[in-house]
Every structure is written in C-alpha cells, then in structure tokens.
Amino acid sequence: xxxxxxxxxxxxxxxxxxxxxxxxxxxxxxxxxxxxxxxxxxxxxxxxxxxxxxxxxxxxxxxxxxxxxxxxxxxxxxxxxxxxxxxxxxxxxxxxxxxxxxxxxxxxxxxxxxxxxxxxxxxxxxxxxxxxxxxxxxxxxxxxxxxxxxxxxxxxxxxxxxxxxxxxxx
Amino acid sequence: xxxxxxxxxxxxxxxxxxxxxxxxxxxxxxxxxxxxxxxxxxxxxxxxxxxxxxxxxxxxxxxxxxxxxxxxxxxxxxxxxxxxxxxxxxxxxxxxxxxxxxxxxxxxxxxxxxxxxxxxxxxxxxxxxxxxxxxxxxxxxxxxxxxxxxxxxxxxxxxxxxxxxxxxxxxxxxxxxxxxxxxxxxxxxxxxxxxxxxxxxxxxxxxxxxxxxxxxxxxxxxxxxxxxxxxxxxxxxxxxxxxxxxxxxxxxxxxxxxxxxxxxxxxxxxxxxxxxxxxxxxxxxxxxxxxxxxxxxxxxxxxxxxxxxxxxxxxxxxxxxxxxxxxxxxxxxxxxxxxxxxxxxxxxxxxxxxxxxxxxxxxxxxxxxxxxxxxxxxxxxxxxxxxxxxxxxxxxxxxxxxxxxxxxxxxxxxxxxxxxxxxxxxxxxxxxxxxxxxxxxxxxxxxxxxxxxxxxxxxxxxxxxxxxxxxxxxxxxxxxxxxxxxxxxxxxxxxxx
Numbered sequence: 001x002x003x004x005x006x007x008x009x010x011x012x013x014x015x016x017x018x019x020x021x022x023x024x025x026x027x028x029x030x031x032x033x034x035x036x037x038x039x040x041x042x043x044x045x046x047x048x049x050x051x052x053x054x055x056x057x058x059x060x061x062x063x064x065x066x067x068x069x070x071x072x073x074x075x076x077x078x079x080x081x082x083x084x085x086x087x088x089x090x091x092x093x094x095x096x097x098x099x100x101x102x103x104x105x106x107x108x109x110x111x112x113x114x115x116x117x118x119x120x121x122x123x124x125x126x127x128x129x130x131x132x133x134x135x136x137x138x139x140x141x142x143x144x145x146x147x148x149x150x151x152x153x154x155x156x157x158x159x160x161x162x163x164x165x166x167x168x169x170x
Numbered sequence: 171x172x173x174x175x176x177x178x179x180x181x182x183x184x185x186x187x188x189x190x191x192x193x194x195x196x197x198x199x200x201x202x203x204x205x206x207x208x209x210x211x212x213x214x215x216x217x218x219x220x221x222x223x224x225x226x227x228x229x230x231x232x233x234x235x236x237x238x239x240x241x242x243x244x245x246x247x248x249x250x251x252x253x254x255x256x257x258x259x260x261x262x263x264x265x266x267x268x269x270x271x272x273x274x275x276x277x278x279x280x281x282x283x284x285x286x287x288x289x290x291x292x293x294x295x296x297x298x299x300x301x302x303x304x305x306x307x308x309x310x311x312x313x314x315x316x317x318x319x320x321x322x323x324x325x326x327x328x329x330x331x332x333x334x335x336x337x338x339x340x341x342x343x344x345x346x347x348x349x350x351x352x353x354x355x356x357x358x359x360x361x362x363x364x365x366x367x368x369x370x371x372x373x374x375x376x377x378x379x380x381x382x383x384x385x386x387x388x389x390x391x392x393x394x395x396x397x398x399x400x401x402x403x404x405x406x407x408x409x410x411x412x413x414x415x416x417x418x419x420x421x422x423x424x425x426x427x428x429x430x431x432x433x434x435x436x437x438x439x440x441x442x443x444x445x446x447x448x449x450x451x452x453x454x455x456x457x458x459x460x461x462x463x464x465x466x467x468x469x470x471x472x473x474x475x476x477x478x479x480x481x482x483x484x485x486x487x488x489x490x491x492x493x494x495x496x497x498x499x500x501x502x503x504x505x506x507x508x509x510x511x512x513x514x515x516x517x518x519x520x521x522x523x524x525x526x527x528x529x530x531x532x533x534x535x536x537x538x539x540x541x542x543x544x545x546x547x548x549x550x551x552x553x554x555x556x557x558x559x560x561x562x563x564x565x566x567x568x569x570x571x572x573x574x575x576x577x578x579x580x581x582x583x584x585x586x587x588x589x590x591x592x593x594x595x596x597x598x599x600x601x602x603x604x605x606x607x608x609x610x611x612x613x614x615x616x617x618x619x620x621x622x623x624x625x626x627x628x629x630x631x632x633x634x635x636x637x638x639x640x641x642x643x644x645x646x647x648x649x650x651x652x653x654x655x656x657x658x659x660x661x662x663x664x665x666x667x
Binding site: 034042084092100103107111142149153156 | 218334342348352355356359383386387390558564565566569573578588592596614615619622627653656657
C-alpha cells in the first residue's frame with residue numbers, strides 16, 4: 001500500500017510531467033523543418049513522445065487522485081514507506097556537489113591531485129575522520145588510477161597548472 | 171562448423187583469456203560488494219571498452235556479467251545482504267547455513283549449482299538464439315518498430331509494481347534518445363547549442379548516470395555505511411556428486427524456471443530465483459527445512475539466477491531487446507562498437523555472436539576456478555569501510571567517463587542524469603525502462619520513419635503489416651492490462667481497511 005506521502009508525490013509529479021510534455025511538444029514543434037526528413041520530420045517522434053508522456057501522466061494523475069479519495073490507511077513498519085528527510089536528500093546531493101567541484105578543479109589542479117582530493121572528500125563525506133590513513137588512501141588511489149589511465153590505457157589526462165608553474169610545458 | 175571456429179578463435183587469444191580472467195574477477199568482486207550490482211559493475215567498465223576490439227569488449231562485459239552472479243551470493247550467505255538483486259532469495263537458507271557453521275557448504279552449493287545452471291543456460295542460448303533470429307529476419311521495418319515498443323511495454327509492465335510509472339520512464343528514455351542530430355534530415359534536436367550533444371548522449375554516459383551515480387546517492391541517503399563481517403573467512407566446500415544428485419530436483423526446477431524467465435524481457439534473475447525457491451519448497455520431501463538452512467533452498471535460486479544470466483541474452487541477441495539491466499549494458503557495449511543487436515547480427519558479425527558464446531563458456535569455467543580461490547580476498551574487500559569503496563567507485567566512474575572523449579561535459583552529464591535518475595527512484599519510478607528507451611530509441615525511430623517512407627506517409631502500414639498489427643495489439647493489451655492491474659488491488663483498500 002502506498003502511503004499518502006507517495007500519493008501526494010505522485011500528484012505533483014504527474015502535474016509536473018504534464019507541463020514537461022507540453023514544453024517538449026513546443027520544443028519539438030520549433031525544430032527546423034527539412035525536406036530530407038521524409039513524411040515524418042525530425043519532430044515526428046518527439047511529438048509522439050510528448051503526447052504519450054502527457055497521456056500517461058494524466059493516467060498517473062487520475063490514479064493518484066482516485067487513491068487519495070479512498071484515503072488509504074498507513075501501514076506501519078515498511079522500510080520503503082518510511083519518509084526520507086529533506087536532510088537525507090541534501091546529503092545525497094552533496095555527492096553531486098563533490099563531483100561538480102572535481103570537474104571544475106580538473107583543468108586547474110590536474111588529474112592526480114583532483115582525484116586525490118575527490119577520494120579524501122568522499123571518505124570524509126561518508127563519515128570517516130581525517131587521519132593519515134585517509135590521506136594515504138587518497139594519494140595511493142589517485143596514483144593507481146593515474147597509472148591505469150595514463151600509462152596502461154594511454155589516455156592523456158589533464159595536467160593542470162603544474163607544468164606551466166614549473167616550466168615543464170612541452 | 172565455421173561458427174564453431176569463431177568460438178574457438180575467440181577464446182584462444184591471449185587478449186580474450188585476459189579479458190575473461192579480469193572480467194570474472196571484477197564481476198565476482200562487484201557482485202559481492204553490496205550496492206554494486208552486476209549492471210553497475212559492467213557499466214563502470216564500459217568506458218574502458220572504447221579502446222578495445224569489439225570482441226574483446228564483449229568478452230570482458232559478459233565475463234563480468236557471469237562472475238557477478240556468483241559474487242552476489244557471497245554476502246547473501248555470509249552477511250545476510252545480497253550483493254545483487256538476484257541473490258536475494260539465497261539469503262533465506264544461505265545465511266541460516268552460515269549460522270550453523272556451514273558457510274563453506276552453502277558457498278560451494280552456490281558456486282557449483284550456479285556453474286551447472288550457467289552451462290545449461292548457455293546451451294539453451296546457443297540452441298535457440300539463431301532460430302529465433304532467423305524468425306526475426308522475416309520482420310519488416312514496421313514490425314521492428316512495433317517490437318521495440320513491445321519490448322519497452324513488457325519491461326515497463328513487469329519490472330515494477332507501477333507499470334504506468336514504468337511506461338513514463340520508457341517514454342523519458344526514448345526522449346533522451348532523440349537528443350542529437352536527426353539521422354535522416356541532419357536537423358539538430360534539443361542540443362541547446364552545445365556541440366557535445368550533436369552526436370547524441372553516449373549510451374555509456376546514460377548507463378553510468380542511471381545505474382552508478384544514482385546508486386551512490388541512494389546509498390548516501392540511506393546512510394548504511396558499515397558492513398559487519400566477523401570471524402575467519404570460511405573454506406569453500408565443493409559438494410560431492412552424490413550431494414548434487416540428491417539435489418537434482420531443485421536444480422531441474424531452477425533450469426526450467428530460469429530458461430522461461432530469461433526468455434521473457436523484464437522478468438529477470440530475482441523473479442526466477444524466488445519462483446524456483448518456492449517451487450523447490452513445494453516439490454521438496456522436507457519442505458519444513460526451508461528457511462532453516464536447507465541446501466535445496468540455496469541451490470534452487472542460485473541455479474535459476476545463473477540460468478537467467480545466459481538465457482536473458484536470447485531476446486537481446488535475436489530481437490535486440492534487452493530484458494534486464496545487465497543485458498541492457500551488454501547491448502550498450504555492442505552499440506558503442508557500432509554493432510546493432512538483432513537478427514542481422516548473426517549474418518553481419520557471426521564472429522562476435524559465436525565468439526561471445528565461446529567467451530561465456532570460458533567465463534563460466536573461470537567463475538568455477540576463480541570462485542574457489544578468490545573467496546578470501548573478496549571477503550577482505552567486503553570488509554573494507556564503505557566510505558573508501560564509495561570514493562573509489564566515484565573516482566573510477568568520473569575518470570572512466572572523462573577518458574572517453576576527454577570531456578568534462580560528459581562528467582557533468584552523468585551527474586545530471588544521476589540526479590534525474592535519483593529523483594525518479596525516490597518517486598518509485600523503475601529505471602530499467604528508461605535505459606531501454608535510450609538503447610532502443612534509434613531502432614524504434616529509424617524503423618518508424620523507414621516504414622513511412624515505404625508507405626509514402628500512410629500510417630495504415632502499421633495495421634496492414636500482419637506481424638506489426640499483432641505486435642501493436644500486444645502492446646495495447648499490455649498497456650490496458652498494466653493500468654487495470656495497477657488500479658484493481660487499490661479498489662479493495664477501503665474494505666481491507
């Protein structure tokens with residue numbers, strides 16, 4: 001049995017998806033027309049998908065509204081139905097922030113330093129205290145990945161500002 | 171005979187043998203680590219396959235796939251935490267055997283039952299896939315369009331309790347597949363002026379975003395960081411032939427159910443494992459021992475999920491319709507190398523198909539050999555603090571994606587797709603249909619438009635073509651029954667309450 005929390009979530013999701021389907025249709029309609037596109041142009045499938053998404057979202061909306069009217073009772077004890085706090089969601093987003101910062105640092109600090117920082121940041125973010133073990137884990141992990149990508153797979157990874165700083169630029 | 175040569179050629183090169191060993195080891199480790207499923211373990215390797223020969227890439231991915239099935243049972247038996255979804259049914263009796271000091275026996279049953287099951291599944295796969303693909307060759311573009319839609323509908327309907335959400339996820343996946351340059355007209359679609367999107371979103375980017383990034387987020391949200399494995403690592407005990415003969419009934423049940431479930435897209439190894447467990451209990455002379463450490467309760471689900479690992483490739487290779495997360499990644503691996511799965515694959519690249527069969531045989535043999543010796547290191551790995559593992563996985567996936575095109579944009583894209591996938595998972599949307607939408611998007615659109623070119627724009631072609639009409643009727647039937655099935659039990663709620 002879904003809890004009221006999920007039903008409310010379904011209603012909001014369905015409305016958002018209907019709005020998205022509308023935007024998707026408009027965006028598809030604005031695609032340039034080309035004589036090479038055949039009977040159904042580049043906008044054909046996107047428009048079909050927009051309609052399908054709209055209809056399915058409408059069904060989801062009706063389902064959630066009908067279930068709301070039935071006022072289902074909450075079933076205790078189900079882990080899946082336990083509410084997830086906003087804090088828990090924010091901590092999940094923290095991983096994306098760490099990843100995003102790594103992407104920004106990559107061209108500046110270079111691959112090895114960025115990955116070392118990423119490894120340490122992830123360990124700390126998941127509850128490890130900063131110790132020498134964590135630091136060594138970060139450095140060794142970064143060196144290992146550098147060797148795998150740069151030396152074994154011969155993929156050139158960003159060097160960052162270091163070659164320029166030390167006059168090593170080739 | 172030529173096909174047999176392809177199989178032999180594929181497995182006798184050093185690169186293939188190395189790919190098998192690395193793949194099986196990675197698969198066992200990935201499967202054993204709770205939170206890394208077979209599909210995640212495979213998806214993490216996708217970026218590495220870009221620089222490999224297509225055959226070697228396929229051997230690597232299929233070896234991971236096979237190894238992960240056994241790996242998943244290790245934590246299921248030792249710490250009551252299935253490493254993969256399909257090992258969930260093994261927990262009931264496997265962990266009870268562990269508590270009774272029979273961990274080695276339980277792991278041995280899992281390994282040997284799984285090995286035999288994988289071989290049976292492989293024989294079924296080799297025997298049935300080519301006839302199925304010959305049948306699929308009769309299909310017109312209109313029928314292919316319909317079969318793509320049917321694949322998404324079936325998976326959306328069977329892979330979750332909320333088929334409507336599954337269908338929405340499938341449509342969103344198809345939408346993602348429309349990003350990039352339209353192959354017919356050359357028009358740029360939904361690229362937002364970014365040159366990086368002109369070629370579309372790479373399958374590897376989508377899969378790593380959906381499977382790996384969202385899983386890391388879910389695990390951080392659940393806050394479950396510690397794994398409790400105490401005591402010395404058990405010694406694996408290979409069951410005797412007499413034991414295996416005594417356990418023939420649950421194994422046969424696993425073979426039959428695994429074959430049927432593998433052939434049905436969306437059913438997957440976990441459904442097969444639970445069904446086999448239930449049937450084995452029903453047919454057992456000692457059903458009262460189930461749940462209390464019955465060897466039958468371990469070997470039945472482990473046999474079934476390993477059979478599924480092979481037979482799930484039947485619809486993938488013959489029709490181009492993957493039925494599970496893992497086969498979707500495998501299909502993604504084929505697409506990355508410009509190989510379009512489906513009936514034509516047998517005529518255009520028989521070396522790849524039969525090489526894959528040969529590689530799977532090698533991977534099964536490697537799983538048996540490595541499975542007996544790798545237990546200690548795997549348990550050591552499972553015991554590592556989870557924060558270190560999470561960091562290593564995140565660093566690996568960022569490095570892997572960056573290395574494909576030296577593109578920071580792609581790294582940003584996996585984070586964005588991971589975020590969308592996380593939101594969908596929190597809202598109880600299944601993600602497999604979305605992945606399927608992405609991998610089948612090109613096939614569906616190109617066949618749709620090809621059909622209309624043939625019919626000069628007349629949509630009635632989809633009803634005049636008998637195969638297409640039947641398949642579209644099945645799609646409609648699937649949609650109607652899904653919505654009805656989802657609504658029906660809810661109507662009883664007030665009375666129940």
